[in-house]
Amino acid sequence: MENILFALFGGVLIGLASSLLLLINGRTFGISGICASAIFERGPDKGWRMSAILGLIVGGLLMIVLRPDFFPVYHKEISLTLTAAGLLVGFGTQLGSGCTSGHGVCGISKFSARSIIATASFMASGILTVYILKLIKG
Amino acid sequence: MKPNNLFSFAAGVLFAIGLAISGMTDPGKVIGFLDVTGNWQPALMFVMIGAIGTHATLYRVIIKKPKPIIAGDIFATPKSTSLDKPLILGSLMFGVGWGLGGLCPGPAIASLTTGFIPILWFLMCMIVGMGAHRLVSKKS
Numbered sequence: 001m002e003n004i005l006f007a008l009f010g011g012v013l014i015g016l017a018s019s020l021l022l023l024i025n026g027r028t029f030g031i032s033g034i035c036a037s038a039i040f041e042r043g044p045d046k047g048w049r050m051s052a053i054l055g056l057i058v059g060g061l062l063m064i065v066l067r068p069d070f071f072p073v074y075h076k077e078i079s080l081t082l083t084a085a086g087l088l089v090g091f092g093t094q095l096g097s098g099c100t101s102g103h104g105v106c107g108i109s110k111f112s113a114r115s116i117i118a119t120a121s122f123m124a125s126g127i128l129t130v131y132i133l134k135l136i137k138g
Numbered sequence: 139m140k141p142n143n144l145f146s147f148a149a150g151v152l153f154a155i156g157l158a159i160s161g162m163t164d165p166g167k168v169i170g171f172l173d174v175t176g177n178w179q180p181a182l183m184f185v186m187i188g189a190i191g192t193h194a195t196l197y198r199v200i201i202k203k204p205k206p207i208i209a210g211d212i213f214a215t216p217k218s219t220s221l222d223k224p225l226i227l228g229s230l231m232f233g234v235g236w237g238l239g240g241l242c243p244g245p246a247i248a249s250l251t252t253g254f255i256p257i258l259w260f261l262m263c264m265i266v267g268m269g270a271h272r273l274v275s276k277k278s
Binding site for chain 2: 003004006007008009010011012013014015016017018019020021022023024025026027028029030031032035036039040047048049050051052053054055056057058059060061062063064067070071072073074075076077078079081082083084085086087088089090091092093094095096097098099100101103104105106107108109110111112113114117118119121122123124125126127128129130131133134
């Protein structure tokens with residue numbers, strides 16, 4: 001139960017953060033897009049994007065200090081699986097124009113059919129991937 | 139500091155706090171949600187409910203304003219409506235990566251200062267993947 005309450009509350013904060021960004025500069029809090037654009041693009045938008053990413057890092061740092069138990073070690077070492085995960089997340093989010101924050105939270109909140117389809121797609125392939133990985137690992 | 143940058147930073151901090159409290163910085167919880175045939179962990183579902191419930195409500199109020207309150211003349215949210223191959227293929231790819239690692243951009247970036255080598259490695263691979271797409275789409 002506590003798990004679920006924390007999940008809901010954390011979700012509300014995520015929703016609030018997304019709304020805050022929209023309110024202040026009219027942008028979507030789609031982290032894959034913000035991250036990629038911050039790194040690979042030049043121009044006037046680099047500032048707010050870098051700031052948002054820095055905020056994620058600093059907010060994370062704050063929580064790591066206060067509640068390190070929220071950041072358990074899951075991946076104990078570098079592996080082929082982890083490498084593939086990173087490459088696919090990086091490439092896929094760009095090709096698909098978003099991720100869990102952009103499509104899953106912001107897009108669905110606008111009732112965007114594109115985002116609903118995108119979210120359903122990555123949920124489905126995520127579920128299938130976990131299932132297959134379980135079968136392979138035995 | 140420019141107000142836009144300051145408030146964007148604040149939004150990032152708030153977002154990361156939400157990610158941590160919600161449990162989404164634990165790849166185990168994410169994979170547990172995707173593990174529907176196993177020991178299913180519903181946390182992620184409730185994170186989405188909390189996030190979408192909040193943002194969907196505030197979104198409708200915010201976009202009624204003439205413009206954003208700090209910067210920008212319009213609400214520059216994505217306007218595309220096409221359900222095309224890149225959207226679906228990209229999302230499927232992202233989902234595979236998400237299922238393999240239990241990580242997506244937000245939680246990974248928020249976890250940067252743990253100093254965990256696997257997280258740093260994931261982030262590096264993610265950025266390489268992002269760059270690779272940019273390279274590939276420039277060519278075409």
